[in-house]
Amino acid sequence: MNHDDEAHAVTSTLYAPPTENVTRRLLRRVLDVVLPAACVACNKLVREPADSLGLCDDCRGHLVRWPSRCCATCGKTLDASHLPASYRCGECRRQEPPCAVVLSGWSYQPPIDAVLTGLKFRRLEYLGGQLARELARLFRDRLTDCDLVVPVPLHWRRYLSRGYNQAAAIATPLAAELDLPTASVLRRRLSTPAQSQLRRVERTGNLKGAFSVKRPSLCAGRHVLLIDDIVTTGTTVNTAARCLLNAGVASVTTLTAARTP
């Protein structure tokens, strides 16, 4: 499933105005505690434990981690076995990519696709916190060099239609887990057409100039942990990372909840 396709199809049709008033939010919290919730993937009723990613036990058992046999830099899966953990793919050896490391929690397939769809399109913003706790548990040891968490931004038009940025919904609680500051220093300048609507060869050019840095002084010299919900071609995170590096950031590590296989 391609999330950008959905972004265009769904935001305009399914989404009511984004603001949820405090009473309704409180009521929802109370109902979550009192009533069983439905698994976001299979709809089976479950009494939702705090860190289930909204999934029943069965579905949780089917989560597929992003393979560890991947390029140490860009994170693309590698066919060969018995490679050292530090092995880098030919592309990364030929030209240093803007992201020093790209890490992803899960392969974008059922049931994590339903979790991310829930976060992005069903207004289940609390799933961001659960993803953040899980990602912190999985990757804490590999993020010790990072000293600032930055979410990949939405263009303001899409932000208004959704009511929140799903990357920030993960980044903010993740920063708290890691005891790091967070700063939304990136701005999305262009409302770019969905990446999926373009042929692969057109994609790189599509995002040129798509990001700018609002307050370079907040991130200059920092080792940024860039957060997004999903990485597909890598163009978005690489373009954002290049923009951060141009603004004086020392290095960029990218962490996404999922990655398309």
Ligand SMILES: [Zn+2]
């Ligand atoms: Zn389920």
Ligand SMILES: [Zn+2]
């Ligand atoms: Zn690579």
